[in-house]
Amino acid sequence: MEVRHATAPDQIPGATTDWLRRRFLAERLFVPGEVRLLYSHEDRIVIGGAQPEDTPLRLHSPDPLRSDYFLQRRELGVVNVGEAGTVTVDGVSYGLAPRECLYAGRESREVTFEGGPFYLVSTPAHATLPTARATLEDAEPVRLGGRDGSNERTIYKYIHAKGVQSCQLVLGVTVLEPGSMWNTMPCHTHERRTEVYLYFDLPPGERVIHLMGRPDETRNLVVADRQAVISPSWSVHCGFGTRSYSFVWAMGGENQAFEDMEQVAIGEMR
Ligand SMILES: O=C[C@H](O)[C@@H](O)CC(=O)C(=O)O
Numbered sequence: 296m297e298v299r300h301a302t303a304p305d306q307i308p309g310a311t312t313d314w315l316r317r318r319f320l321a322e323r324l325f326v327p328g329e330v331r332l333l334y335s336h337e338d339r340i341v342i343g344g345a346q347p348e349d350t351p352l353r354l355h356s357p358d359p360l361r362s363d364y365f366l367q368r369r370e371l372g373v374v375n376v377g378e379a380g381t382v383t384v385d386g387v388s389y390g391l392a393p394r395e396c397l398y399a400g401r402e403s404r405e406v407t408f409e410g411g412p413f414y415l416v417s418t419p420a421h422a423t424l425p426t427a428r429a430t431l432e433d434a435e436p437v438r439l440g441g442r443d444g445s446n447e448r449t450i451y452k453y454i455h456a457k458g459v460q461s462c463q464l465v466l467g468v469t470v471l472e473p474g475s476m477w478n479t480m481p482c483h484t485h486e487r488r489t490e491v492y493l494y495f496d497l498p499p500g501e502r503v504i505h506l507m508g509r510p511d512e513t514r515n516l517v518v519a520d521r522q523a524v525i526s527p528s529w530s531v532h533c534g535f536g537t538r539s540y541s542f543v544w545a546m547g548g549e550n551q552a553f554e555d556m557e558q559v560a561i562g563e564m565r
């Protein structure tokens with residue numbers, strides 16, 4: 296498991312493209328036949344990809360966690376970013392349609408994956424909450440944006456204060472309409488949470504130009520399908536694609552108040 300240290304905004308001026316990509320972009324989470332994990336010290340979020348081939352894959356507990364099993368002190372969100380799939384938690388199997396979500400609570404001992412592939416996001420957990428599946432309908436889809444802004448999109452909230460319960464994880468999926476390019480515009484920061492975006496449903500030859508950094512000191516990352524960007528609390532996170540796409544957004548930190556964000560007017564951005 297790769298471990299990444301936390302960063303500070305004063306490291307951004309002078310940063311090279313390569314440095315930015317090594318710190319903030321996860322390029323290879325999805326490898327056939329593997330569960331790949333990445334530990335970020337930003338709110339101790341672990342992200343990963345599970346891409347089973349002919350045999351099911353099992354969630355292991357890498358040494359940096361120093362735990363008997365992965366979810367001993369953690370909770371987990373799983374999103375199917377591929378075709379139909381099944382996630383089994385301690386002997387109970389949950390079928391997940393494309394873009395659907397499973398929450399696995401703390402102290403779940405055995406998690407296995409078939410089909411998918413699946414994107415994984417985990418945060419430390421102080422309590423044991425029930426494992427639960429969330430379908431697209433459960434998420435009470437909200438339409439946002441419009442044609443004028445090239446940002447017609449539907450946001451599905453799965454794990455949040457009024458949905459599937461968790462200790463700190465907040466997670467959902469946003470799906471852009473064909474012909475819509477922009478996500479999260481106008482953009483924001485949230486001083487009390489780290490957020491990670493995993494872009495998916497993007498055709499192989501296409502890219503998302505993701506903007507990050509302080510509002511008045513932005514940089515871009517050119518992101519391919521099934522790559523993730525870590526946004527520390529001080530960083531904006533928004534982007535536009537060369538085609539429409541979907542993304543999983545997931546947060547961990549001080550609170551779960553989705554609306555607790557600092558809005559950034561486009562005129563403040565540099
Ligand atoms: O803090 C919240 C997140 O950045 C996302 O929910 C934004 C998003 O999905 C969108 O505007 O499309």
Ligand SMILES: [Zn+2]
Pocket residue numbers: 483484485490532
């Ligand atoms: Zn956000």
